[in-house]
Every structure is written in structure tokens, then in C-alpha cells.
Amino acid sequence: xxxxxxxxxxxxxxxxxEDVIEAGIFRGDEFVVVKRERVIDLLRFLKEDPxxxxxxxxxxxAVDWLGRxxxxxxxxxxxxxxxxxxxxxxxxxxxxxxxxxxxATPLWKGANWFxxxxxxxxxxxxxxxPDLRRILLYDSFVGHPLRKDYPHDKRQPTVPTDExxxxxxxxxxxxxxxxxxxx
Amino acid sequence: MAVDDALNQLGNQVFLTRFDxxxxxxxxxxxxxxxxxxxxxxxxxxxxxxxxxxxxxYGWEVVRFSPRQAxxxxxxxxxxxxxxxxxxxVYEQMLEPKWVIAMGAxxxxxxxxxxxxxxxxxxxxxxxxxxxxxxxxxxxxxxxGIMMIKEMIETGAKRKRDILEEMKKR
Ligand code: SF4
Numbered sequence: 400x401x402x403x404x405x406x407x408x409x410x411x412x413x414x415x416x417e418d419v420i421e422a423g424i425f426r427g428d429e430f431v432v433v434k435r436e437r438v439i440d441l442l443r444f445l446k447e448d449p450x451x452x453x454x455x456x457x458x459x460x461a462v463d464w465l466g467r468x469x470x471x472x473x474x475x476x477x478x479x480x481x482x483x484x485x486x487x488x489x490x491x492x493x494x495x496x497x498x499x500x501x502x503a504t505p506l507w508k509g510a511n512w513f514x515x516x517x518x519x520x521x522x523x524x525x526x527x528x529p530d531l532r533r534i535l536l537y538d539s540f541v542g543h544p545l546r547k548d549y550p551h552d553k554r555q556p557t558v559p560t561d562e563x564x565x566x567x568x569x570x571x572x573x574x575x576x577x578x579x580x581x582x
Numbered sequence: 583m584a585v586d587d588a589l590n591q592l593g594n595q596v597f598l599t600r601f602d603x604x605x606x607x608x609x610x611x612x613x614x615x616x617x618x619x620x621x622x623x624x625x626x627x628x629x630x631x632x633x634x635x636x637x638x639x640y641g642w643e644v645v646r647f648s649p650r651q652a653x654x655x656x657x658x659x660x661x662x663x664x665x666x667x668x669x670x671x672v673y674e675q676m677l678e679p680k681w682v683i684a685m686g687a688x689x690x691x692x693x694x695x696x697x698x699x700x701x702x703x704x705x706x707x708x709x710x711x712x713x714x715x716x717x718x719x720x721x722x723x724x725x726x727g728i729m730m731i732k733e734m735i736e737t738g739a740k741r742k743r744d745i746l747e748e749m750k751k752r
Binding site: 535536537544549550551552553554555556557558559560 | 663664666667670696697698699701702706707
């Protein structure tokens with residue numbers, strides 16, 4: 400990760416000073432890591448400042464760094480500027496004990512469903528979100544499956560399966576029946 | 583003589599059979615499939631219904647999206663736990679007699695989705711009569727699968743549903 404001069408990053412560093420944890424360019428993509436308390440301020444600045452004009456929130460997602468980084472989570476915002484045709488990635492670390500971030504819905508209505516997805520998959524809550532419910536999984540689901548400590552094959556059935564015997568046995572019976580069929 | 587002629591002609595037009603056989607004959611050439619398409623396999627199903635493969639040649643082309651008007655359920659695609667109750671309901675709403683095809687690896691066994699959300703084969707909650715392998719199966723394979731259903735109807739073979747009922751009674 401090399402620090403290269405970039406007017407966007409310069410302006411962010413100047414305005415947010417100490418609150419910028421890291422900023423740089425990785426393979427041509429600019430990114431900035433900012434403290435959780437200031438992330439909404441930064442997003443507002445990026446959206447509303449005429450020199451920045453990142454009008455479009457492309458995606459909100461998260462990363463679980465279980466066992467590789469503390470704080471454990473990182474919420475990632477992907478921004479795009481139509482008028483200046485450039486992109487920026489904003490990241491903010493979120494600790495496991497208190498997985499909360501302020502919602503970006505006042506800035507972008509589109510953040511609504513992105514944040515619901517992050518909540519659904521990672522269990523990170525967004526303060527000030529108008530309707531923070533699961534969006535992809537069913538309501539009876541327990542846990543957050545994209546957390547690295549959720550067993551990848553732990554299933555939570557929604558339909559009764561007990562009237563159906565073990566599928567393998569099932570198939571065997573069935574094959575026998577098919578063999579008899581011609582007789 | 584005129585009467586003889588009439589009888590001769592009648593001889594060409596009348597044949598004797600059992601009622602269930604003629605019923606099966608009618609059924610096997612007029613299956614109304616309900617495509618429960620949830621993923622890529624459904625695209626392949628479209629090819630089967632389209633002009634090139636054209637299952638209307640066999641009389642199976644009346645694709646119905648209402649379970650009450652269908653007698654062949656073709657589950658084409660990945661079935662996850664969220665949609666499973668809907669699939670179960672669709673199956674239950676279909677009128678007898680009904681048959682089920684699991685099309686593709688996903689519907690058969692979960693395919694390569696060994697994860698928290700995908701049902702590992704629809705036969706865990708509805709009875710399946712024919713499994714069509716492939717990812718996705720070629721259109722010929724699906725036609726072959728429906729041919730098997732046709733054969734089942736023809737010979738009066740027991741469906742998985744019937745077998746399960748019997749097993750329950752035993
Ligand atoms: S079996 Fe393959 S083609 Fe069919 S739904 Fe699954 S992934 Fe798609």
C-alpha cells in the first residue's frame with residue numbers, strides 16, 4: 400500500500416486530521432479508513448462538498464476479520480461521483496462488543512436496504528435506521544451467517560422433514576420399485 | 583350391402599381396452615407442467631418449451647403457473663429454506679394425480695451449495711418421482727425425465743408419494 404498524492408485524500412486528511420486512521424491507494428483504488436464516530440461526518444462531507452461530490456452510494460457491506468484483526472468488523476462504503484467520474488472506498492472499524500454504526504440513510508435513501516443486509520448477515524446495527532429488519536433471511540433465523548464463527552452448514556429448516564425418511568434409503572426403495580415395474 | 587359396409591367401417595373405428603389404460607393414455611400425452619423455476623435450470627426449461635426442443639410435440643406444452651391446473655411439478659433451480667414453505671404449499675395445492683421432477687443438481691441434492699441456506703435436495707420435504715441430473719441438465723435430459731414420467735403413467739408405476747404412504751402404514 401503506497402501513499403500517493405491524491406487531491407481527494409489530501410482534502411480528507413486536512414479536514415479530518417487525527418480521525419483518519421489510514422488513507423492510501425491500493426492498486427489504483429483510493430481508500431480511507433476513518434474512526435467510527437466520524438464516519439457519517441466524512442460521508443456527508445464527501446457527498447455535499449462541491450470539490451468531492453460523491454453523489455452515489457454504490458454499496459455498503461462489511462468484513463469479519465475474526466482472529467486476524469481487532470476490532471473484529473469493518474463496515475465498508477463504496478462511493479462514486481458521477482460528475483467527476485471517480486470512486487472512493489470508505490472503511491470504518493467496528494468492535495465486536497459494540498457492533499453499531501450510525502446509519503447513512505439520512506444521506507442516501509439507498510443505504511436502507513444495504514444496511515439491512517449488513518445487519519442480516521453480520522449482526523451490525525445501524526443507529527437511526529428507519530426499519531432495521533432482516534432483508535434476505537427469514538425472520539425465524541437465529542444468528543448471522545456471514546460471521547466467520549457461524550458454521551457454514553448449520554441449517555435452520557423452515558419445513559417439516561420428519562415424514563421423509565433418510566434420502567438415501569428413500570432412493571434405494573424407489574429403485575427397487577422401478578425394477579419391479581417392468582415385471 | 584350397405585349394412586356390411588357400415589359394420590366394416592365401424593370395425594376400423596372401434597377398439598376395446600380397459601378404462602384405466604385409456605385414461606393413462608390420455609394423461610400421459612397431456613401433462614400440464616408447473617415450472618417452479620428458481621435459478622439457472624429454469625432457463626434450460628425455457629429452451630425445452632421453446633421452438634427448438636418443443637415439448638408440445640408430446641402434448642406437454644400447457645405450462646401452468648397455477649398449481650390447481652397442473653399435474654407435473656418441475657422444480658428447476660436452487661431451493662433454499664426461505665422458499666421451501668412456498669414450494670411445499672404449491673405441491674400440496676396441486677390436484678391428484680400429480681408427479682414431481684427434480685431438475686438439476688440443486689433441486690436433487692443442493693448441488694454445490696453446501697451452505698446454511700440451501701435445502702440439500704427437495705426430497706427432504708416433498709416426494710420426488712424423477713431426478714434429472716446435470717448442472718443444468720441438457721434439454722434432452724429433461725425431455726428424457728418427462729418421458730420417464732410418461733412411462734410411469736403408462737405402466738401405472740407407483741409414485742414416491744404412494745410408496746411413502748405405504749411405508750407409513752407398515
Ligand atoms: S443445478 Fe446448476 S444450473 Fe441448475 S439451478 Fe443449480 S446451479 Fe443452476
